[in-house]
Amino acid sequence: MMLVIEDSFITASGYTEQELKLEIAVMLFEKEKLSLRKAAALAGMHWLYFMKELDKREIALHYDESLL
Template identity: 55%
Template sequence: MSLVISDEIIQASGLSEQELILEVIILLFQKNNISIGKASQLAQMPLLQFQNELAQRNITIHYDESDLEVDLQNLGMME
């Protein structure tokens, strides 16, 4: 499934398409909708780079056992 964001929304945001996508990913992470591993994967950033992005924004990194399980499933290490 794909999501189409109109040019009008992108222009109104004042961000590039890639910047807007990153903002959405970070918002999903902040709301605990996705794990940090999934967020870095979606952002196409190495985990450390994504963590640095969060740190620059003063966003607390939450990571617990359920996040670990999700990340392991995403990596195909758990069934």
């Protein structure tokens, strides 16, 4: 299944498509709905770069074997 977000919503958010994907991925990771690797994939990033982004935002990593 694929989620499609109309361009008007992306424009209204003030984010680029890539920035919005990152924001959604960070939010889902922070709420413990996605693992680190799945959130990174949603953001279109390598998981190490996603970890750096989380660190920059001072978001704690949840260590659990299922996250990696």
